[in-house]
Amino acid sequence: MFENIKKSSNYKWYVFASVSIGTFMSTLDGSIVNVALPSIADEFQADLKLIQWIPLSYLLIITSCLLFFGKIADTLGKTKVFSWGFIGFMLGSTLCAFSPNIYILIISRVFQGIGAAMIMANSSGIIIDVFPPSERGKALGTVGTIVALGSMTGPPLGGLLTGMVGWSSIFLINIPIGIFGLLGSIYLLPKEKVNKFKSFDFLGAFLWAIGIVSLIYGLSLIEELGITTKVITYIAVGVLGLLLFIKIEFKNNDPLLDLELFKDPIFTTGNIAGLLSFVAMFFANLFMPFYFQEVKGIEANHVGLLMMAFPLSMAFIAPLSGTLSDKFGYRILTTTGMGLMALNLFALSKISATSPTPLIVFAFGVFGVCMGLFQSPNNSSVMGVVPKPKLGIAGGILATMRNLGMVLGIALSVTLFSYRQKFYLDLQVQEKFANALGDTFFFAGFIALIGLVLSFTRAKETKKIKVNVKGS
Template sequence: MSTVAAKKKEYRKWLILANVSLGTFMATLDGSITNVALPSISHALAVPLNLVQWVITAYLLTIAALLPIVGKLSDSLGRGRLYQAGFLTFVGGSIFCGLSGSIWMLIVGRIVQAAGAALLMGNSQAIVASTFSKAERGRSLGITGTVVSLGSLTGPAVGGMLVSSFGWESIFWVNVPIGLLAFLAGIWILPKEKLEQVSEPFDYTGSLLYMVGIVAFLYVLSNVQVWGWGSIWTIAGLVGAIGLLIGFYKRETSISFPMLDFSLYRIRTFRVGSLAALLSFISLFCITVMMPFYMQNVLGYSPHIVGYVMMANPLVMALVAPLSGWLSDRIGPFFLTTGGLLLNAVSFAMLTTLGVKELPWQIALHLALFGLGTGMFQSPNNASVLGAVPPIQLGRAGGLNALVRNLGMVLGTTFSVSLFSFQFQRLAGSGERFTIQGEAYSATFIAALHSVFGAAAVICLLGAFVSARRGKPVR
């Protein structure tokens, strides 16, 4: 290969990474950007909060239902083709959301958006892993790991700024020009795949069992703080959902061409890294959900101040993650991943000291520590997980990796809200949130918040223990 051709190939792979990063950022950003906009949407469309929350929940549920299916299809239909289709689907959903005049129209738009996001998220890591050599995979996946975390964690900050300046519709319209430009760039940038003819049948029965089971399971968890753990609806829903998922597992392990290849979890590195990532995202979303409420309801910060403070986490992560990815290519993932989760556990323990008179810069320092810990963990873990699977299964592995991330987001949101609500009502001595006010309200809020952060610290410690099970690098 000539020097010019080599330079052109080197330049092109970084353009592929840039295009994939843009799609990943857009998809993950919309998973959390609507948090800040919910009050405005509720007021504009005249709907209560328990209904408007489905603007978020429908999005996450749809992604969780579709990601494994996307991973399966990408290995046969082509990762680039499905990724490009994801851009167009996401843009169409965004337009639908921006034009919504009712809550139901908005929820339908969010489901369409989520279908596009699943196509983007389910193929992005596999495209990157197949584009870069094993020696560069840690650094490249470190950059995509940064983008994933930036999208998820900057959502509240970016959403607050857009809603304050342009109204709630702007959080959807901003996706349209970005998505269209990325689609047009992808036509030229993304590699043209030569597909082999495959005779593997698609597992429609397994797909149906999975989608109904996972949606039912997450739906019940999203409503448990309303129904209560002892409710017949909660018990029956969980039993039914778990039964469907068990049936799905038994079917997938007994057929020749499963939709979700559980054999990947026989690979120790893949299994350990996936579980550690799940625990990491569960803990991190305790911050994403609870910190804006703490800063606005207790400290009295304006939405703009909250947005700027929340940016401390992703900004530090953006600096650390590429470096940790580069370092993991040289020393392996063990020390970085385990150390990152331990640092996050310490950071959560420090959050249990928060009071009613914290300054913005003090909160930002706390969140910056999470950026350091998560940046240390995310990139090496992604490289470790995807580097452990055969190249032919990268599509399925990438879809499963994105699924784990999404499940962590849903479970973290549900866990933090449920635990906080339970503790708040127990400490207040009433089921009604507004029966106490002033200093008593702030004290009760902080005590309940400390319980959430203490539990998140334990989750991080468990994640560090799991991460350490992948073993130290062999010298």
Template sequence: MLNLQALPYYRWLVFSVTATGTFMATLDSSIVNVALPRISAMLDSSLPLVQWVVSAYLLTISCLLPLFGRLGDMLGRRSVYTAGFLVFTLGSLLCGLAGHIALLITARVIQAIGAAMLMANASAIVAATFPSSSRGQALGMVGTIVALGSLTGPSVGGVLVDLFGWESIFYVNLPIGLLGFAAGQIILPREARQNGEAFDYPGAVLFATGMICFLLAIIHGEDLGWLSKTVITLFIAAVALLTLFVLHEKRAPFPMIDLSLFKIWAFWSGNAAGLISFMALFSNTMLLPFYLTTILHLSPSQVGLLMTPFPFLMALLAPISGYLSDRINPAFLSTAGLSVTTLGLLSLTLLGEHTSLWEIALSQATLGLGNALFQSPNNNSVMSSVPPEKLGIASGFNSLVRNIGQVSGIAISVSIFENRQAAALAGFTQPDAAQQIAAFLSGYHTALFAGALFAAIGAALSFVRRTELIAKN
């Protein structure tokens, strides 16, 4: 029988399996958004209700990422990762068969459980398989897969929905999921279980409920009001539950999240910089389409084409920056990346009513360059800083930080935009078109400036991290 592990390219076979799961999970998160109007009409559901098709998926993943990262360390990442393919495929099948919005939301939760199993362990498998001399390049290519999934999701989803109906965006996952499971069973290496370690069920419950309260408050803060009783209660509950979680983890013999990881400078500073970077970037991701359609009156296809330079450059340059991070201090690259991102976001604060399309494309290319310079070296720094037996929880926490940064960035940018726009229109009872455009641009510019400020703070943190790492070396 052929010994795959003896093959010189075995590491890349492992990478191909992790890339399959990463691409599928990323594609599905972006492919669903384009189908929401059709789902709302076909299932006779209101827009606030159909939004839970997205929200339920996000909440479930965020709550379970550390849990499945810990289970991967305990039971073996191969077992948890390949099971994720089956759960995700089952959820996709149930989504396609759902004839009622409640069934669809429930199926999305099942799908998200599988996605969390995949996301929490993909980077850990890559980091454990590749030596330090090529780990950065491999993790950079993971970034490429994420970018390609985000890039192709909306376009592929639009074609599938138009030709075959909204159900097809879920059915497309079935052959990919089954192929990924079979390949994982054949290719991924078996790992020894950590016998004698019990799973931290109380910690898992405290963390999950705390994260649910926090994300619900973030998601609904703008529409319910940040100072409403509901949002304040959710924030208080989140703080209380997560505080109890930390206190419990300090006493637990086998904690779900090993808090000693946060004593590792590269781990906590890298995750903090990652959180800030996603908060900064998603001010652009959320608001630019509204600017392009409201102010420049572009079609959806034109909007998608104009935003393409971002993921294209990210996909092209992420492996290169990952390769470089294996040879020079990763913090040099991450500092440069967030500095470039700051400049890209500041350029967006100059957009106006008559801005040329090439200027917008150039700003997106700048953001793609900055993100490519930052993400791969930062992930390499984080994943290389932890012991091999903790790679699963480190990978899960790294993915969790990405999700929280995205949600927080969207919530903060939308809140700033709407408040600033409302303030600009406060003196007009019936504002004309020019006044409405001016108010929109005022809110847009302020929100993007806030995003640039976040990126600048992240760059400063990476710069400090650079000097600390040099001192330690």
């Protein structure tokens, strides 16, 4: 049966469906968790500074591991690493569900993040591998729809499960999905030739992880401690680790991060613009459930329904945007998406405790249009300039930038939000929250503007990067 499927002309879509299960599961998990954060905070009596580490630890470990698993996949095979990712994700989900306190939950999210990193690092590479260039934008655009479906299902399902069963159920829902994904990856995905294992850049992997973790942890401490010796030390260690990482990658014959890829301006600017889009987006993504519940007094199950505005609009726009990018190019679509995001964030900077809820929901839906316009063409442009032998590491880089954007978005928004709240101490709690949130959105608008400039000014087309023989 499976051999006949592999010989079918539609085999690429079977591969797409199998990969999409992993994409759906990881995005479902992210959107479910955000809606449940207020409930988890209430049960464990945790403040925002601690609660932020539930999404942050997950995203941080993903960001630290994506390059590692992208590189490993180029040797062991993308399918094998992708399959093991489901096992790790299900194990982490089980540990999360039965966590007795907030600290065990945060640690369990680390295990979940390792599995997610194995899946995310190889999803784009597997899809790009089986689709011809003429259909690449369409395929990645449809991935955007899967992302939207996962995000769309998460809020109402998370609100319903949290309200009726409890927050533990939002992690257990990953188990049956993960089983289907694992079976699909074993029986449907292409089997790749295992390359001879060369020396691995363990020092580079260590420096990258230390650099990212130290930098983000230092940024997260600013709100609580201010600019102190401890904070400066963490940030300095992070920056130094990343600088040393870049230095040794230039000299390494088989680097973890192939810097040859960054010689192409489309690859470089596309990755940076993608990072900035997620930084700006996560300024809103983290705080909207708190705004609806704490300021507007809306129950968790209803908040989940309101937050569907984002994935619903993205589900409609993403495949259309991907198809259009195949015909007309990516620049006009990515620039429009980032421009709309900037305008939307500046408009939301006027948010208050009395802002009409339908208007806020509409604005949140506009974010889905922005991301739908931007992500599919941007991802297609980035992966389209990468030679086939380097798709694994390129997919890892793309996913790393995406998750690094999420991590930075959470860390910077919480720090800025907490700092701005101190300027409104004489206001009522709801107005203080809304005013600080508005200031946070205003700052995020400038981040989106930088992404707009990058999207507009980058080159229209380039030749594929030559394969670095030493690193392949």
